[in-house]
Amino acid sequence: MGIKIHGSPLSTATLRVVAAVHEKELDYEFVTVDMKTGAHKQEPFISLNPFGQVPALEDGDVKLFESRAITKYIAYNYDTQGTPLVYKEGKEMADLAVWMEVEAHQFDSVASKLAWELVYKGMFGMQTDNAVVEENEAKLVKILDVYETRLSKSKYLAGDSFTLADLHHLPTLHYVLSTKEKKLFDERPHVSAWCTDILARPSWEKSLALQKQA
Numbered sequence: 001m002g003i004k005i006h007g008s009p010l011s012t013a014t015l016r017v018v019a020a021v022h023e024k025e026l027d028y029e030f031v032t033v034d035m036k037t038g039a040h041k042q043e044p045f046i047s048l049n050p051f052g053q054v055p056a057l058e059d060g061d062v063k064l065f066e067s068r069a070i071t072k073y074i075a076y077n078y079d080t081q082g083t084p085l086v087y088k089e090g091k092e093m094a095d096l097a098v099w100m101e102v103e104a105h106q107f108d109s110v111a112s113k114l115a116w117e118l119v120y121k122g123m124f125g126m127q128t129d130n131a132v133v134e135e136n137e138a139k140l141v142k143i144l145d146v147y148e149t150r151l152s153k154s155k156y157l158a159g160d161s162f163t164l165a166d167l168h169h170l171p172t173l174h175y176v177l178s179t180k181e182k183k184l185f186d187e188r189p190h191v192s193a194w195c196t197d198i199l200a201r202p203s204w205e206k207s208l209a210l211q212k213q214a
Contacts, residue, residue: 003028006048007055008035009210010123012112012171013067014055018210019170020071022203024082030210068104071164083203085164096158099150099165103157107147108172110139115175137181144184144191151190155197166198174199174208 003021005028007014021028033039033054041052048056049065056065057073064070075085087093113136117128150157158165173195177185186192198204 002059004031004058005029005055006031006033006045006057008033008040009213011035011054012115012175013053015171015174015207015210016067016168017055017057017070017074018207019167019201019203020074020085020164022206023085023167023201024074024078026074026078026081068100068164068168071167075164083162085162085167087158087161087163092159096163096165099157100168102146103165103168106143107169110136110143111172111176114140114179114181115172118179118181119175137184140181140184144188147194148188148191151194156194162198162201166194167203170198170204170207174204 003026005014005017005021007017007030009015009032018028018030033045035054039045040049040054045054045056046052048058048063051065053065055067055070056063057070059073059077062073064073072086079086087096113132117133117136121128147157154160156162156166176182177195177199185195
């Protein structure tokens with residue numbers, strides 16, 4: 001049957017999965033879920049994700065939701081194809097686990113709020129809440145200081161190879177860097193170099209192409 005990704009090209013979580021599939025050089029079918037009409041809250045999509053959030057993945061008999069769970073499945077199930085994306089033993093595996101957690105619980109919780117206020121609200125004709133921006137900008141400064149220290153010691157977050165710890169940042173990072181917050185990244189040379197590196201990956205360029213087709 002092959003891989004099917006159900007989602008929206010504007011969704012950061014969807015693009016996270018699409019990037020992983022491209023890193024693995026896998027063929028897939030993209031099924032657009034029209035969120036404007038509420039299709040993500042209705043059948044048939046709600047059978048794939050009972051929480052009504054994109055994306056969802058079908059791969060034969062396997063049906064998954066939650067973007068980071070899907071990327072792990074892709075990385076491990078197709079481990080011999082494309083970019084490895086994960087470490088499987090010892091300290092490297094532990095470091096990978098740590099930085100995947102950091103992305104999900106530290107970086108994304110802050111950066112996604114900034115993306116919502118500074119990018120998405122404009123798309124929907126909504127007013128930016130400057131107090132929310134200011135609060136999360138201060139949090140982002142502290143997070144990026146930690147990243148700068150880490151990236152002064154290794155090329156990527158979990159070591160010297162590109163992994164899911166880096167890939168998971170791509171969608172939200174892309175949106176935040178299109179705003180005034182880019183200066184916070186540019187002021188930190190190791191963070192800036194890391195951003196330039198991972199955002200230039202062919203997998204990400206192919207993922208963004210989905211938006212142009214939408």
